[in-house]
Amino acid sequence: MSTAARWCVGSLAQERSNCRFNKEEITNFFDGGADKTEARRQLEEIVLSDPAFEDPIPPEYLSHEQMYENELRKSIHLLHIFNTDERLAKIAPNGIKGMMYFYDRGLSTAIHKDGNPMSIHFAMFLPAIMGQGNPEQQKEWLDLATAGSIIGTYAQTELGHGTYLRGLETTATYDPVTEEFVINSPTITATKWWPGGLGKTSSYTVVVALLYTEGRCHGPHLFMVQVRDTNTHQSLPGVTLGDIGPRFGFKSNDNGFLRFNQFRIPRGNMFMKHAQVLKDGTYVKPLSSKLSYGSMTYVRVGICFGSTRGLMVAVTIATRYAAVRHQSELVADDPEVKIMEYQTQQFKILPQIATVFAQWFAAHAVRQTYATVQDEIDQGNLNLLPELHAVSCGLKALSSSDSLRGIDILRLGCGGHGFSDSTNLPRIYCTTAAACTYEGENTVLWLQVARYLIKCFRESQRGGRLQKSVSYLEYKQIPAKHDLSNQGLLSAFKCSLQLLVLRAAEQLQRRCDKGEPYEVARNHCSQNLVNCAQLHMRHYVCDQFVPAVEEFKCTEPVRDVLQRLCRLYLINTVISNHGFFIR
Incomplete structure (x- = not known):
């Protein structure tokens, strides 16, 4: 081992020897x-x-x-x-x-x-079969997909539309004579664009298309479509596809494009766990139109964990670097010190460590909500579906954007070395950057959360019952002061949020009262609505973090560390958003 290597190992060993808790518990x-x-x-x-x-x-x-x-x-x-x-x-x-x-x-x-190239096969294709296919469809496709006999992807985004599902142009028109769906791309902007694994790898894809039966459009539905011959791997007649070329990240993937020209598939290839099309073309509605978005909700929960993992790896790299990198002297003629000793470096690293734990606890809470909702859906209860949609949208947007921002702070904290591919930080950054766009562009997701908040606010005005995450809208008396305890900060969050949502709702209503159509008025208020959504989700994360630390089964030294990180996250969140708390 070289002298430099021994020096680095010794510096890390010294820092690790100062640890006062059992690291295995955190692992x-x-x-x-x-x-x-x-x-x-x-x-x-x-x-x-x-x-x-x-x-x-x-x-x-x-x-x-x-x-x-x-x-x-x-x-x-x-x-x-x-x-x-x-x-x-x-x-x-x-x-x-x-x-x-x-x-x-x-x-x-x-x-x-x-x-x-096969990531979407596991991340979206298989979950779509499991979550949207009926028992017969799962029996037909799941074993094949598991064994790799068929490789699939998920084709939703189009050249002209992404997050706005109702704007999708690909059509699936039912023909009762042949009992088939005719899949078609009527315009150039209807071209499916971006699906990972589509350019070269996949022979099948789940296609999101507008369903037409008996001359009526029933909105986006999911269809299983074979796009390549399983023997020759050539595209099937009526299918045009290929690779879209280089990208910002995921450079080993084969993201692709896909067009259909009056391409026919059997009736049984429409996913029918929730909605159905009978042989004669009769459309059987699902209990809720949002049930078909279940696979997207599942994936968004996964993105929360994935983005947080990216930040976790980045902060590990940056912390180790700060422990071995010696730069400048604090006192004249003294040896150069580890950059970890500089307060400015601590300000770059420690809040990101706290963010990892905060987002991880929150992602677990959303995953538990997802599991609960799935059980209740099976019993015909859809009451928690809007709440799940809002928190999964919001946490996906928050965790991806905050992780991306944190990764870049950490990269800069590694100086020139952070710009080197050898650190892996550039790749982590590019991978996380993509998460801010796929499965719902973050700004659009914030507006989805805001729509839910306005709806809940109006429900509270009517005296209706609200879910726990928005119960602050029911506050009758707003405290004049808040102490700086965790509960005091959460109380300040709730009061600030209530006022913020109230003002946004009033602004929206004033514009509507002046004759503006609701969607036009909503656009004019959109930045205030996004502010509401972002503060709501920051409160949600804090509100999960505080009790989770108290209830977590661990030794006291570990709890002490978690409490310190929780405290840091709360205070840093309030300071970073202080404009919403001062009035």
């Missing part, structure tokens, strides 16, 4: 328990010791085609061992659940450095 927390930590470590040992996952040449020195082929090779091998390796079956459920466990915990980034 278990992020893994979901001691048993999950053990399973992850065994999984890593098997996968990372497999020479098939090694890169003969560092990916950054490869062409796009070489990068794609290399990552596809590893993806196929990963799929193979999860379906055949008995050791993996003992660690995690075999097949689909084992693979989804692997991807859900971000372990794939250890072998896929800059994207994975």
Whole structure:
């Protein structure tokens, strides 16, 4: 080991020796328990010791085609061992659940450095089958997809429309004579654009298209569509597709485009867990139109964890760098000190550590809400669906944007070295940047949250009951002062939010009273509405963080650290948004 290496190792060892709590408890927390930590470590040992996952040449020195082929090779091998390796079956459920466990915990980034051509197959294609397919459809497609006999993607975004689902132009028109749907791309802007794995890899795709039966449009619905021949891998007649070219990040992926020319699929290829089209063309409505968006909600929850993992890795890199990097002297003629000793460096690092824990606790809360809602949907109860939609939209927007901002702060905190690919920070930044756009552009998601807040405000004015996350709208008396305890800060949050939402609702109503159409008035108030949504979600995260730390089962030294981080997050959030708290 070189002198420089020994120096770095010694500096890290010195910092680690100062730790006053059991690090394994924190590790278990992020893994979901001691048993999950053990399973992850065994999984890593098997996968990372497999020479098939090694890169003969560092990916950054490869062409796009070489990068794609290399990552596809590893993806196929990963799929193979999860379906055949008995050791993996003992660690995690075999097949689909084992693979989804692997991807859900971000372990794939250890072998896929800059994207994975089959990521959408696991992240969206399989969840769509599981969440939107009826039992017969799951029986038909799930085993094939699990074994890799069919590889799929998810085609929703179009060249002309993304987040605005009602604006999608791809059509699926039912023909009762042949009992088929005719899929068509009527305009150039109807071209499906961006689906990962579509350019070269996938033979199937879940297509989101406007459903037409008996001359009526029933809005966006999901369809299973084969787009390539499973023997030749050539596109089928009536299908035009290809790769869209280089991107800001995910450079190993094959994001693609897709067009249909009067392409026919069987009636049974429409996902029919919630809505149905009968043989004669009769449309059977779902209990709620939002039920078809379940797969998107699931993915948004995953994005919350994924974005936070990106920040977690970045803050680990930056903290280790700050522990080994010596720069300048604090006192003349003294040795140069670790940059971790500088308060300015601590201001860059410590709030990001607190943000990781805050977002992680909040993401778990949303995931639990998702599971609860799924159980209630099965019983015909849709009461929590609007709440789930709002918090999943809001936390996706908050976690991706705050993580991106934090990663860049940390990158800058590593000086010139942070600009080097060798730190992995540029790749982490690019990957997280994409999360601010896919599965709902963040500004649009903020407006979705704001729509929910205005609706809840009006419900509170009528004396209706509200869900816990918006219960602050029911405050009758606003305290004049708040102390600086955690509960005092949460109380200040609630009062500030109530006033902010009240003013936005009044502004909106005044414009409507003057004759402006509601959507026009809403656009004129949109920045204030976004402010409401952002502060609402920051309150939501804080409101989850405080009780979660108190209820978390851990030793007192760990609790002390979590309480300090919680306190830091609350105070930093209030200071960063102080304009909303001063009146």
